Amino acid sequence: xxxxxxxxxxxxxxxxxxxxxxxxxxxxxxxxxxxxxxxxxxxxxxxxxxxxxxxxxxxxxxxxxxxxxxxxxxxxxxxxxxxxxxxxxxxxxxxxxxxxxxxxxxxxxxxxxxxxxxxxxxxxxxxxxxxxxxxxxxxxxxxxxxxxxxxxxxxxxxxxxxxxxxxxxxxxxxxxxxxxxxxxxxxxxxxxxxxxxxxxxxxxxxxxxxxxxxxxxxxxxxxxxxxxxxxxxxxxxxxxxxxxxxxxxxxxxxxxxxxxxxxxxxxxxxxxxxxxxxxxxxxxxxxxxxxxxxxxxxxxxxxxxxxxxxxxxxxxxxxxxxxxxxxxxxxxxxxxxxxxxxxxxxxxxxxxxxxxxxxxxxxxxxxxxxxxxxxxxxxxxxxxxxxxxxxx
Amino acid sequence: xxxxxxxxxxxxxxxxxxxxxxxxxxxxxxxxxxxxxxxxxxxxxxxxxxxxxxxxxxxxxxxxxxxxxxxxxxxxxxxxxxxxxxxxxxxxxxxxxxxxxxxxxxxxxxxxxxxxxxxxxxxxxxxxxxxxxxxxxxxxxxxxxxxxxxxxxxxxxxxxxxxxxxxxxxxxxxxxxxxxxxxxxxxxxxxxxxxxxxxxxxxxxxxxxxxxxxxxxxxxxxxxxxxxxxxxxxxxxxxxxxxxxxxxxxxxxxxxxxxxxxxxxxxxxxxxxxxxxxxxxxxxxxxxxxxxxxxxxxxxxxxxxxxxxxxxxxxxxxxxxxxxxxxxxxxxxxxxxxxxxxxxxxxxxxxxxxxxxxxxxxxxxxxxxxxxxxxxxxxxxxxxxxxxxxxx
Numbered sequence: 001x002x003x004x005x006x007x008x009x010x011x012x013x014x015x016x017x018x019x020x021x022x023x024x025x026x027x028x029x030x031x032x033x034x035x036x037x038x039x040x041x042x043x044x045x046x047x048x049x050x051x052x053x054x055x056x057x058x059x060x061x062x063x064x065x066x067x068x069x070x071x072x073x074x075x076x077x078x079x080x081x082x083x084x085x086x087x088x089x090x091x092x093x094x095x096x097x098x099x100x101x102x103x104x105x106x107x108x109x110x111x112x113x114x115x116x117x118x119x120x121x122x123x124x125x126x127x128x129x130x131x132x133x134x135x136x137x138x139x140x141x142x143x144x145x146x147x148x149x150x151x152x153x154x155x156x157x158x159x160x161x162x163x164x165x166x167x168x169x170x171x172x173x174x175x176x177x178x179x180x181x182x183x184x185x186x187x188x189x190x191x192x193x194x195x196x197x198x199x200x201x202x203x204x205x206x207x208x209x210x211x212x213x214x215x216x217x218x219x220x221x222x223x224x225x226x227x228x229x230x231x232x233x234x235x236x237x238x239x240x241x242x243x244x245x246x247x248x249x250x251x252x253x254x255x256x257x258x259x260x261x262x263x264x265x266x267x268x269x270x271x272x273x274x275x276x277x278x279x280x281x282x283x284x285x286x287x288x289x290x291x292x293x294x295x296x297x298x299x300x301x302x303x304x305x306x307x308x309x310x311x312x313x314x315x316x317x318x319x320x321x322x323x324x325x326x327x328x329x330x331x332x333x334x335x336x337x338x339x340x341x342x343x344x345x346x347x348x349x350x351x352x353x354x355x356x357x358x359x360x361x362x363x364x365x366x367x368x369x370x371x372x373x374x375x376x377x378x379x380x381x382x383x384x385x386x387x388x389x390x391x392x
Numbered sequence: 393x394x395x396x397x398x399x400x401x402x403x404x405x406x407x408x409x410x411x412x413x414x415x416x417x418x419x420x421x422x423x424x425x426x427x428x429x430x431x432x433x434x435x436x437x438x439x440x441x442x443x444x445x446x447x448x449x450x451x452x453x454x455x456x457x458x459x460x461x462x463x464x465x466x467x468x469x470x471x472x473x474x475x476x477x478x479x480x481x482x483x484x485x486x487x488x489x490x491x492x493x494x495x496x497x498x499x500x501x502x503x504x505x506x507x508x509x510x511x512x513x514x515x516x517x518x519x520x521x522x523x524x525x526x527x528x529x530x531x532x533x534x535x536x537x538x539x540x541x542x543x544x545x546x547x548x549x550x551x552x553x554x555x556x557x558x559x560x561x562x563x564x565x566x567x568x569x570x571x572x573x574x575x576x577x578x579x580x581x582x583x584x585x586x587x588x589x590x591x592x593x594x595x596x597x598x599x600x601x602x603x604x605x606x607x608x609x610x611x612x613x614x615x616x617x618x619x620x621x622x623x624x625x626x627x628x629x630x631x632x633x634x635x636x637x638x639x640x641x642x643x644x645x646x647x648x649x650x651x652x653x654x655x656x657x658x659x660x661x662x663x664x665x666x667x668x669x670x671x672x673x674x675x676x677x678x679x680x681x682x683x684x685x686x687x688x689x690x691x692x693x694x695x696x697x698x699x700x701x702x703x704x705x706x707x708x709x710x711x712x713x714x715x716x717x718x719x720x721x722x723x724x725x726x727x728x729x730x731x732x733x734x735x736x737x738x739x740x741x742x743x744x745x746x747x748x749x750x751x752x753x754x755x756x757x758x759x760x761x762x763x764x765x766x767x768x769x770x771x772x773x774x775x776x777x778x779x780x781x782x783x784x
Contacts, residue, residue, distance in 0.1 A: 041717040042710075048721065050705075071688065071713040078689055079709050087705055296463065297470055313442075313479055317471050318434075321463040325433040328720055329440065 006185045006212045007032075007244045007265075013358050017236060017263030020353040023244060025143035026183050027083065027091040028058055032244065033260045033349055035342045036061040036093060036268040041070070042086040044339075045273050046332045049088040055308070055336060056343040058090040059143075061268045064136050065097030065104070069119050069126075073136045081141035092142035093268070096133045096175075098149035098168075098189070099217065099248065110150060112167060130174040138180050146215065147175040149189040154222040161193035169205050176209060185212035187246060193218055194227050196234055203238035214239045215246040216264075220255070229258055236263035253282055253345055254371040257362055260349055272342050276334035279323045282341040286370035290334065295320040308340035309333075398577045398604045399424075399636045399657075405750050409628060409655030412745040415636060417535035418575050419475065419483040420450055424636065425652045425741055427734045428453040428485060428660040433462070434478040436731075437665050438724040441480040447700070447728060448735040450482045451535075453660045456528050457489030457496070460518075461511050465528045473533035484534040485660070488525045488567075490541035490560075490581070491609065491640065502542060504559060522566040530572050538607065539567040541581040546614040553585035561597050568601060577604035579638060585610055586619050588626055595630035606631045607638040608656075612647075621650055628655035645674055645737055646763040649754055652741055664734050668726035671715045674733040678762035682726065687712040700732035701725075 011020045021032045037044045037052060040063040044052050052060060067076055079085045082092060101108060105117035114129035130148045137145040148171050150164040168191045179186050188211040192198030206214060216235050219228050232247060239245050246266035247259050256267050272282065280287045283303040288295075290302060301311030302319070310319070310333040322330030352361035403412045413424045429436045429444065432455040436444050444452060459468055471477045474484060493500060497509035499517075506521035522540045529537040540563050542556040560583045571578050580603040584590030598606060608627050611620050624639060631637050638658035639651050648659050664674065672679045675695040680687075682694060693703030694711070702711070702725040714722030744753035 041713070041719055043714060043717075043719045043721045046720045046724075048705075048724075066717075070717055071709070075689055075709065075713075079691065079707060085707070085710055085713075087710075297467055299471065313440075315471060315477070317463070317467065318477055318479075321433070321467075321477075322435060325435075325458075325462055327433055327435045328438045328723060329435045331720065332438075332440075332724075 007242065009242060011354055011356075012241075013353055013356070015359050016261045016362070017233070018260045018349075018353050018358045019263060019265065020350050021244065021265060023059075023091070023144075023185075023266075025091045025185070027089065027143050030059045030091055031350055032265040033256075033346055033353075034059060034266055035256060035272075035346050036266065037273060037339050037342070038063075038268055038270045039086070040066040040270075042067060042076070042082060044335075045277070046328070046335045047339075049086060051336060052088075052339070053090065055339045056347075057339060059093065060088060060090065061093045061095060062086075062140070062142065063097065063100055064094045064133065064140060065100035067094075067140060068097065068128075068136055069121055073139050077139040081139070083141060091144070092140075093144040093266075094137050094140050094142040094146065095248075095268075096137065096146040096148045097128065098146070099151050101128070102151040102153075103221075110167070112170060115148075115150070130171040131178045134175050134178040134180070138184065142184065144185045144187060144213065147172040147186065147188050147211075149191060149217055151191070151218050151221075152193055154194070156193065158193075158195055158198070161191070161195060162198055165191040165193075165198055165202050169202065172206060172211075173209060176211070187211055187213035187215050187244075189215040189217040189248070190235055190239075191218050192235075194223050194231060196231070199231055199235045200238060203235055207238070207240055211243070213244040213246060213266075215248050215266075217248050219247070220249050220251060225255075228255075229262065232259060232264065233262040239263075252371070253342070254365075254369060256342075256345065257349065257365050260353075261358070261362060272338040273335050276338040277331045279330075279334060280338075281334055282338050284368050287372055290316065290319050290330075291323050292320075303337065303341065306337065306340065307344075308337050310337040310340075399634065401634060403746055403748075404633075405745055405748070407751050408653040408754070409625070410652045410741075410745050410750045411655060411657065412742050413636065413657060415451075415483070415536075415577075415658075417483045417577070419481065419535050422451045422483055423742055424657040425648075425738055425745075426451060426658055427648060427664075427738050428658065429665060429731050429734070430455075430660055430662045431478070432458040432662075434459060434468070434474060436727075437669070438720070438727045439731075441478060443728060444480075444731070445482065447731045448739075449731060451485065452480060452482065453485045453487060454478075454532070454534065455489065455492055456486045456525065456532060457492035459486075459532060460489065460520075460528055461513055465531050469531040473531070475533060483536070484532075485536040485658075486529050486532050486534040486538065487640075487660075488529065488538040488540045488581075489520065490538075491543050493520070494543040494545075495613075502559070504562060507540075507542070522563040523570045526567050526570040526572070530576065534576065536577045536579060536605065538579050539564040539581055539603075541583060541609055543583070543610050543613075544585055546586070548585065550585075550587055550590070553583070553587060554590055557583040557585075557590055557594050561594065564598060564603075565601060568603070579603055579605035579607050579636075581607040581609040581640070582627055582631075583610050584627075586615050586623060588623070591623055591627045592630060595627055599630070599632055603635070605636040605638060605658075607640050607658075609640050611639070612641050612643060617647075620647075621654065624651060624656065625654040631655075644763070645734070646757075646761060648734075648737065649741065649757050652745075653750070653754060664730040665727050668730040669723045671722075671726065672730075673726055674730050676760050679764055682708065682711050682722075683715050684712075695729065695733065698729065698732065699736075700729050702729040702732075 133148040149168040188206040192202040295316040298316035352358040501508040525540040541560040580598040687708040690708035744750040
């Protein structure tokens with residue numbers, strides 16, 4: 001019952017896969033398509049929950065993996081659950097830790113039973129099973145929780161990717177059986193790498209199990225962008241229309257516009273907040289680096305007409321100065337801007353879908369926007385490789 | 393005229409040197425004794441000006457030295473002055489750069505004409521004179537500005553300290569002659585190291601010149617605390633009663649209580665914000681380090697009954713977790729707490745003076761407070777030495 005009422009599809013587009021809907025959760029309803037900022041450790045980096053709320057965000061992602069290692073699941077539970085611990089009144093989604101274990105943790109050993117790994121913090125050894133991951137996510141108390149999955153790397157052989165997919169399926173079933181609370185929506189994760197036949201198998205297998213939502217995992221880890229988008233399009237088309245579709249770890253404004261066009265409802269990524277801390281601010285024309293000397297005496301904000309607190313209050317020159325002087329306030333102000341940009345982008349996307357003008361919106365977006373594809377790819381690839389290096 | 397109305401002494405204590413007054417400036421009146429948080433680069437580290445205001449702070453210190461090197465005085469002037477540049481509507485005090493040149497900058501050469509030094513940022517060579525420093529502070533537009541002084545190091549010979557003092561006097565006269573705006577109060581800086589006779593000479597010389605206020609410089613740079621307090625007491629007693637007295641670079645809650653008792657009206661220090669970023673939170677009982685495991689599951693705030701946003705919103709456990717996870721939000725929340733503590737401490741000190749209960753307040757403070765003298769001394773000494781090392 002709870003699962004059936006979790007997602008309401010409101011509108012679909014005649015000329016693309018784009019759709020508008022609503023996620024109903026204990027901690028509020030959230031209109032889709034939606035972008036979730038990432039607060040791995042129970043904090044969106046540099047911001048208070050009040051600031052995240054004021055930006056207009058109503059849903060945040062946290063990582064069970066990070067919280068399991070620090071401060072420990074029991075601590076969060078003793079403190080009244082994750083909402084209370086981080087003082088966040090909106091909706092929460094916790095990732096299971098699958099992606100983190102396979103990208104961050106060194107010395108992994110996977111068996112059907114579960115996965116053994118070492119903490120990337122102190123090297124201590126840990127063993128997680130689908131059942132334990134469910135137990136932890138129940139204790140954290142997020143509104144949406146994820147199955148434990150095995151994430152192969154880009155470049156792994158079809159056999160290896162298939163094996164990981166099959167295990168992900170068996171683990172998904174065990175997670176489903178271990179679900180305890182009907183106020184938490186459990187999402188499955190479709191794997192299968194860049195192989196269309198495996199993605200099809202995975203989508204069909206998991207759809208038959210009837211989850212509250214479906215994520216597409218294992219993308220944006222170094223594969224060419226055309227491949228990402230092709231896999232997203234093919235996989236989304238195989239997922240049930242009445243369930244939310246979540247593209248994990250994506251992404252940039254341009255990738256989100258294209259993901260929406262292919263039928264995705266939820267996105268999450270550290271990209272907007274991470275690049276903000278590097279001084280890259282989103283604008284309708286693409287990213288601008290605030291460290292650039294062109295901003296040193298500019299009174300106007302970087303993103304003309306932006307309504308965020310940063311752009312309404314401070315000149316580009318001041319922001320430029322804060323970054324040059326390595327003042328932490330700069331990281332905050334840039335983060336606020338990029339998240340406001342994402343929230344505003346999602347609002348405009350949703351309005352366009354509801355008004356049946358998404359095609360024109362998308363054309364207009366691309367007419368103005370200069371993507372930084374190569375930089376983004378490289379950034380994501382390096383991030384992934386950095387985690388993998390610790391294997392050896 | 394402007395100088396005469398800058399400070400109004402309201403009340404003195406019969407049993408100590410403590411006094412309550414008011415500084416009247418274009419950007420607001422500020423009750424004294426007052427503590428100024430430091431925003432060297434035009435930003436109180438980690439905080440927005442709105443947060444500093446909400447904490448109850450109405451006056452902030454910025455450094456002409458830092459702003460001269462980056463973004464450059466002309467940039468701030470072009471952007472409409474420092475108040476506008478940093479979006480701070482309250483009062484501002486700029487330090488002249490004397491202390492910074494003599495503690496941060498390598499390769500100094502001092503002559504009567506001025507001081508040549510290399511930037512601690514990029515090694516570029518600069519030459520500052522009293523006249524130029526005045527011109528820069530006029531352009532920045534702070535409500536209170538400081539003369540250029542020469543700061544000897546603790547341990548320098550009486551001859552060397554005397555020479556620096558004499559030069560400081562000559563420079564003070566030149567600064568006074570170069571003063572352009574009557575909406576800026578110019579303060580002189582009493583030097584003389586730890587030598588009572590030199591301090592007396594300096595106080596008498598500068599008092600005769602009739603400045604709007606008098607600072608005591610060159611203390612808290614490694615000398616024993618008893619010596620600091622003795623010099624403060626002796627020097628304050630030599631300064632005119634109707635002018636504000638400013639103890640530069642002090643300090644900790646305990647040093648401020650003792651400074652007030654010796655007749656000081658203004659204080660500034662990076663200590664409360666710097667130790668906050670190290671996880672040290674002020675309480676009525678002394679400092680507590682939030683990284684301590686004792687806080688890992690504590691629901692109560694570190695400082696019971698504190699009314700700051702941090703203590704009203706988050707548990708000690710969450711703050712502990714943020715510091716352990718190296719989340720920048722932790723630095724912000726700790727900074728907010730320590731500045732709120734300082735603001736509240738100054739409020740209580742002022743009330744006690746006005747109510748003629750300062751003696752009881754001071755007794756009560758010391759009955760509860762465990763100072764961290766050694767740690768503080770060491771911290772200040774190391775900070776000073778770190779700057780001096782660059783000499784060679």
